[in-house]
Amino acid sequence: MRSTFMGLETNKRGLYTQQSALYTTGHNISNANTPGYSRQRVNMQATAGFPGVGLNTPTMPGFLGTGVEAGSIQRIRDGFVDQQFRGESNKLGYWESRSNAIAQMEDVLAEPSAYGLQQSFSDFWQSLQTLATNPENGGARAVVVERGVAVADSFNYIHKSLSEIQTNLGKEIGVSTKNINSILKQIGELNKQISEVEPNGYMPNDLYDARDNLLDQLSGYLPIEVSYEKSGGRALAIAEGTVTVKIKTNNPAQPFITVVDKSNVSQLKPVGDGTGGTDSEGNPIGNMTGFTFSGGPADGKELNVNDMQTAGVLKSLVNSYGYKDGADKVKGLYPEMLAKLDKMAQEFAKAFNEAHRSGTGTPPNNLTGKNFFEPYDIKNPGLADEEYDYSKLSAGNIIVNEAIINDHSLLAASSEAGEMGNGNNAKKLGEVLFAPLGGLEGSSVQSYYAGVIGELGVQGEQAVKMTKNSMTLLGAVSNRRDSISSVSLDEEMTDMIRFQQAYNASARMITVMDETLDKIINGMGVVGR
Template identity: 65%
Template sequence: MSTFMGLETSKRGLFTQQSALYTTGHNISNANTLGYSRQRVNMEATAGFPGTGLSAGTMPGFLGTGVQAGSIQRVRDGFVDQQYRQESNKLGYWDSQTKAISQMEDVLNEPSAYGLQKSLSEFWQSLQDLAVNPENGGARAVVVQRGQTVADSFNHMHKSLTEIQTNLGTEIDISAGQVNSILKQISELNDQIQKVEPNGYLPNDLYDARDALVDELSGYFPIETSYEKSGGRASAIAEGSVTVTLKLKDGTKVELVNRSEHAKLETNPSSLHDVSTNENNSITGLKITQPNGTIVDAKHSNLLDVGKVKSLMNSYGTVDTDTNGVPIPNTTKGLYPKMIAELNKMAAAFGDQMNIVHTSGTDINGVKGGNFFDTKGPGPFTAGNIFVSEALMKDSNLLAASDSTGAEEGNGKNAKNLANVQFAASTILGGSTLQTYFQGVIGQLGVDGQQAERMTFNSATLLGAVEHRRASISSVSLDEEMTDMIRFQQAYNASARMITVVDETLDKIINGMGRVGM
């Protein structure tokens, strides 16, 4: 046993408690750093004396040689992290869905004093007034103007919905770019971690940065993570490089990050003009080029119903494709394409029925009436392509308010028939009247909006609970760190005092022995 063994033992205590104090200071400094996980020094006793082996000395038992800092580890719970990412994925979907529906509700603005329902009501009322005074020029002008107001309402809703849909498409592209940026950063952090771990170190701050990116990615996609050890002299608790995979509905797993390589996402816009919505805005899905170069066409129907990207695709609109990847006509679906298609059907039913009745009557001069509504260019009526005919806009006397019997010119009977269009069942609308059909569309939108808000609240509540549980494990508690600081400080002071005691003992042996009588 060395004479100076006590000094070495106490010195190890000093260095280890000093490392613990420095780590505590690091935790305190990062108490408000987003994504930071508190760290701790894993202290372990050093090998006892005299050790093992044939050459080892013999003594009654092992003598302790002190303590050392085995590793500096961050405090995380992988299971809680997984729960957090699952709930973040759900919230990403429903939050995006709520925003899309909310914007649609703002456009339709029903019930209100300025929406389509109000415009239609005023239009029907003007026709009823005209039926009472069919020769009144002012009443005729009011009918024409209110008919144009209805057309303007259809046009405005169509234009506004199309603009929002276009913005959603832009958001999909931006989200794909953000996802690509996140994947690139994760792969770069993997590369840095692979260079550090084989030296025996734990790059805790790099782990935190990587986990923060994985958390952010989970809002866009349903993902899974696995870890691969770095090799070399890597610590047993080193995490290694993360592999991130996207889970598809059919069970397929698509690699997004593999060590220092990452995938690339692209949207597939559809050039198909879908006659069911009379629109071009739709995508066929996502094209994902995996790290190994394999391309996966993640179509809309295959993605799980969670994640911000999924919600954006559902809102913007997708179109099915055949086995060759060619878009199939009349298969466009999605929140905004559906609403635009509903408005198109209403505009078609309204315009066609009004023209049928109007052309069956005669104007103030007894001439057979022409179309009440027209389109600009060929094609059926749509919400974005319905206008009062130019002839009527120029001369309201052409309004066919009378029936075509030839008797009682200006009798107003056809104006009454035009007003009764509101009660006529339409085959285009599945046997519903224009009013009841529109009420059903608005009612369904309200139900969908309530569900989205409820699911957003529930998802946010669950995510908050998981986040609180994770924070209780990984976040920095200043009270706890202050307690640890005092604890480590006292241990440091005790080790320093032990060195003083050993020093005094050695001083007595070295300088005091053999000096008897002096």
């Protein structure tokens, strides 16, 4: 026999369930502009029918419905789309960082322009041509010396500026590593909180969102793989559990490095080839060799630079800053450019000095054997070619011989001593700029530098193109994810009206049941009177 008050209980459940749905709708509307928020819904389910199942169950037609209940409150999220988003975010992080590094290099080199190294070479060559026709002219000699100083200064400026940017990239590696470590710690803390809530039968949806936001951020730095482990206890079947985070590598012997396992978290530290590996702020000293891990599941493991996948901000910064490969050869955008500039300065100075030593200055000195260019730390104007160590000369320290700066008569414009009008050697000096040099792969200084700039332009164009492509793909995936997980105010308003009407209907049913009971209790007469 069913209870007289069964109708009240059934519709009370309806009131409570629709009320929960309204509260959830309000929560969604309130977080419509919250970054990373996933809309939530109440999973409604019918309660067990009457009578129940068992040997003593009375026989009666069918099951009588007893109402509705909120089985769970679930956020709307698609794990596959999340995986796609993190993959594209990883690619965008790499190319965006590389594009920025190349753009800074292009700003320093400033080619083509009226102030770059190429223009300094051109001005130097023109001054030598003028000197060849007027070798006895003191003003022409002064211009050659000053234009030579301008060439050296251009080398110095470029080398110093690129070195400063490289140092800043090293600091960015340190900052990025700290950010990664902070994100890993926060993920571990959220894992701990989630593992404490889920066994009680609750769904910590806002904690899930916070954790996914951190995973999205982490994917911009490193290629990661994410898996989940159930919490146990009374956790719901749809509960996500704790997350395990692994870094993907190119090493077949170690394809993954686990950095987060429940609340156990590993920390990264960059390692450079300099003494101590990193400075007091965690920035690498010298060229990068890789990363070490401390604490957590990856304690004591190492990630060699060559084992890092070409993806993410961290690998891009390492590639730009510089690293050592297995053969201890230094690679990377900035060290390779600095090495090319050093090589160009050495070969140019060597060829120019050789031509300069073969000529003579103006009387009464008529000196020969003078080097025009030299390293700033070697103050020996009379150093002979076989004694000159060009490995000590670089784009960062090349200068014009101070003796020639102080006495322009030492500028060897003539091919014969005592001939004031002889400008043959000045012409020979000008030819150095366009002569093929063995140390520059048979190219002249001008063509070699043009090739370096051209190669940089191609790399920059590729980085910009890949950045735009990655942005487009990430935008498409992001829009797809938003269509699934983000809050639509129109949809929420529709749900609000729907739940409100259902709430009102349940309340009206309670009123009906109240009137029915009132008739039964107060309106029915007493038999026999």
